[in-house]
Amino acid sequence: MPARCNPAHIPTTEQIGSGIQYPVRLGGQTHVTDVSDLVPHPIPRLSDVSIGRRETVAVAVGTVLVVAAFVVPRLDLGPVTPLINATPDRFRDFADTAPIFGWWNAHVGPGTVPAVALALAAVLWGPALAQRLPWRWLPWTAWAVSCAWAFSLAMVDGWQRGFAGRLTARHEYLRQVPTIDDVGEAVRTFAGRILDYQPDSWITHVSGHPPGALLTFVWLDRIGLGGGAWAGLLCLLAGSSAAAAIVVAVRALADEDMARRAAPFVAVAPTAIWIAVSADGYFAGVAAWGIALLALAVTGTTRLAVPAAAGAGLLLGWGIFLNYGLGLMALPAVAVLISARTRRAALTALVPAVVAALLVVGVFAAAGFWWLDGYHLVQERYWQGIANDRPFAYWGWANFGSVVCAIGLGSVAGLSRVFDLAALRRRSGMHLVVLGALLAIVAADLSRLSKAETERIWLPFMVWLVASAALLPRRSHRWWLALNVVGALAVNHLILTNW
Known part of the structure; x- marks a missing residue:
């Protein structure tokens, strides 16, 4: 109200x-x-909006980083290149728009008008609507807007190329689904088929992830929802639900006002470009709800703290069997636990969550797949592929250029407010969970197992960075929101992304 x-x-x-x-x-x-x-306030003139030094520096650094990441590949700087040992054709196929994976292609499509209309509506009325909606409707509205925004951006590339055909590409999970006759056998033999150059090796995306990702699409096919459109719809609905999860979590970790301030930013986040068209959108949704349930349990926002904590454990446990990298969601999860008011509250949430997560691990172990075996083998598979030709001298820093593109400069400005020592000393949950997600990205980058394609791979972490824009002064929100949606529209209309 x-x-x-x-x-x-x-x-x-x-x-x-x-x-x-x-x-x-x-x-x-x-x-x-x-x-x-x-x-009520009219939309402030830009001259009336006071932008602090921290925001100015953050946006300047982000802009320079993005420009450098796009320009350096064209300067022939030897090892500081996105791809070594590459012919011109191979460079065009795999690094044409580095640090984003795609190809230069200025275009419009059926989704252009809806996407622009949603962007304008979000900027003009989003912050005010978020303040006025009854709370029970706000998470649902954030989810619906995020879903419409992601689908509109996907449809800029057309129905088949932009949505229905994305998950049917030769490296994607759906190509492997018809080969699974026995689910139990597939799980038991999964680790033995990870390495490349074997007659029965899994295709690229299947081998690069634990069996949960493949099983999801096999089960979807088994219930009669096979094909790229249904798979895309699953990723769209699950991925866009992260907006609702974040709003719920921010309310628990901070307060309702902060959640309302975050809602417009997460609803039309630039990350939506990749959420509707990649399985990583689905992974992001699962992980986001795991963190949201943990936040509800830790803060006592719900009377069902123990079931909420167990639900968080199940989702986060399932998450590590969707994507090995989601093990790093432990950092935002620990951040949530640190924000607990008392040690007892933290333990009340931690114990059921750990037990539930171990239950998921136990089920897979009983079925014949041990997570650590898969994790070690997938590292070998990683270096059997194109990773050897992607030098860390470029990707070690250019990965963060793709992060800026994926979260928007408005969110970069918000990140400058996360490093608030006073807030961190009082264990502000909002600051801690965003910082945890940021640390997870840094850890993933330093592992050297995330070189390129991070605008997609890091979605489960980046969706939390977008929420940091809520920390910016309220009077400036429309301008930062405008910067985010303009950036998203530019990327989506100038680059034909590979996802």
Whole structure:
């Protein structure tokens, strides 16, 4: 419901902007807010928006990083290149638009008009709508808008090329589905088929992930929902639901006001470019709900803390059998536990979550797949492929250029506010979980097992970075939101992404 103040506290014109704090009601809870938030605002002129030094520096660094990542591959700097030992044709196929995986192709499509309309609506009315909606509708609205936004961006490339055909490519899971006659046998023999150059090696994406990813699409096919369109719909719905999960988690870790501020940013995040068209969108949704349930359990926001914690464990446990890299979701999860008000609250959430996650590990072990065996073998498979030709001298820093493209400069500005020592000392959950996601990305980068394609691979972590924009001054939100959606539209219309 809209914010309400006590009639005795209705501000005068002179008091607006004075910094005086007033109690307000949001969704049945009392909050304290600045008096300027109790009256409607027109869209501020850019000259009226004060941008702090931290935001300016962060956006400048992000811009330079992106420009350098796109320009350096054209400068013939020897090992500082996205691809070595490459013919011109191979360079064009695998590094034409480095650090993004795709090809230069200025184009429009059926999704262009809806995408632009959604972007304009989000900028003009998104922040105000997020403040006025009843709380029970806000997560659902964020999910619906995120879903529509992701689908519109995918449809810029057309139905087949942009959506239905994405997961049917020769390296994708759906190519392997028809070969699975016995699910139990596939799990038992899974590790033995990871390495390349064997007669029965799994195709690229299947070999690069634990069996959970392949099993998902096999089960989807078994219930009669086979093919690229149904697989894409699963990834779209699951991936876009991350917006709702983040809103729920932010409310638990911070407060309802912060969740409302985050909602427009996560609903039309640039990450949507890759969420609708890759299995990593599905992985991101699973991991996001795992963290959200853990946040609810840790903060006592729900009366069902133990079931919520167990649900978090099941989802995060399932997540590591979708993608080996989701083991790094332990960092945001630990950040959530650190934010607990008491040690008892942390333990109440931790124990059921760990037990539930171990249950998932035990089921796969009983079925014949041991996660650590797969993890060691997939590292060998990684170096059997194109990874040897992707030098860390370029990708070690250019990966972060793809992160900037995927989260938007508005979110980069928000990240500058995460490094708030006072907030970290008081164990602010909002700051800690975003910092945990950022540390997970740094760890993934330093592992040298994520060179290129990180705009897709790191989606489960990047969706949390987008939420940091909520920390920016409210008066500047529309401008940062505009910067994000313009960046997303530019990337999607200038580059034919490979995902």
